[in-house]
Amino acid sequence: MQGFNKYYPPDFDPDKHGSLNSYRGKHALGDRARKLDQGILITRFELPFNIWCGHCEAHIGMGVRYNAEKRKVGSYYSTPIYAFRCKCHLCGGWFEIQTDPKSTRYVVTEGARQKQEDWDPEENGGFAVHDTDKAATPTDPLAALEKTTSAQTHMTQVQMPRIEELQSFSEQRSADPYTLSVKVRKRFREQKKVDRALQRADEELKGRYGLPESMSLVRDDEESRKAAKEEWERARRQEELRDKESLKKRRIGAAVGTMPVSLASKSRISKQHSSSSSPVISSLRARILENTARHSSLKPHR
Template sequence: MQPFNKYYPPDWIPEKGSVNKFVGKHPLGDRARKIDQGILIVRFELPFNIWCEGCGNHVGKGVRYNAEKMKIGNYFSTPIFSFRMKCHLCDNWIEIHTDPKNAEYLVVSGARKKVETWEPEDSEVIKLKDEDEAKKMVDDALYKLEYSVKDELRSKEALPILTQLQKLNDKQWADPYTHSQRMRKKFRVRIFFSINVHN
């Protein structure tokens, strides 16, 4: 039974408690070697790209580490956790904290987050209205009407070419029976003429 982690020592009896307690081992095994300090070893996946400050190398999003997880505080009733891990390219320690207030992670030490900014036009995303413009639309009905016409034109221009082609195709093939009938008629005419030519 040992391969299935169900090994029971010959001198163990149920009255002595659990096997882990009898052997003097934690149920989580080696992962709990620092549990007396409040640290648990977990598998942590980087939530974003970072630059290691020890070696200066780029570490990509999704790289996994055996990190030391520790509770360091609370945001109301939500716990704040610290994840401390060693860079796989050097001996530098990286520390990342959870940020429940903003629903994200913060790099505290040992690395810096790779800042990836771009303009909405570069990613083909329609630019959102600012607060002043939204207020003006609420107050001024004429401006709202004018804006809605411009917005409709802008949205048509912003449609990708494939979407435009798909819409055109859907429009042309709204009645497939009629189109199919027309194509069969042309095909029959060609066959009729080719048979007459050969005869």
């Protein structure tokens, strides 16, 4: 029995046995390490893709787990390549899957075949995701440019002097931090005195004219005078435009007020003209009726 508790038998000797596992004659991994002398470790392995068993031709879905025999079969540079040997749960046949560090995937080596469900980008006008062939890859223009003589000349004549200049400037600024701190604090104290004097002047002005304390006063300097003058000029131009518009409206109103008188006079003239011309129209109508009656009496009867 493997010892998992903290009970130590009376005949247990740490110098002789070392641990409870060695005292019991068991490995720390238990039955999983029964083939450890052959370089095989029993581990739980989950199928990374769908496969068909090569012995019974049965389909085994992705995600099915097996107690696989894990062993090292090689290396890709410094990355080990492991093989997982599993027994089919349907027929008892063995199949093996290995890791492929070069392509970062799993490969079925024997006893089964993988169901091809991968999308091939090369067949669809794309590029391979894992392309380790350096000869087939296009050359990087930036990498090629770095190796040219002009790039090296630019680095030695422009970049390196600039880096050295920045480094010397940084060393100069950080060489004497006490002196720099004294200068900064002195400037801060002087500015603080000026700010306090301006604050006292503002408070005195607010108290003299009864202004609210929340009001912020503008500093009396050249920039403030210039801004105030520009604001005054802008307001004056707006006032002139408003005066011109109001004058124009008054003129239009005066012109509109005289229009009804002229219209009334025109209507009276038209009425007089119609009354004076009414006898002429009546005589013309009588003459037309007389001619029509005469013409109808002269027509022959059939």
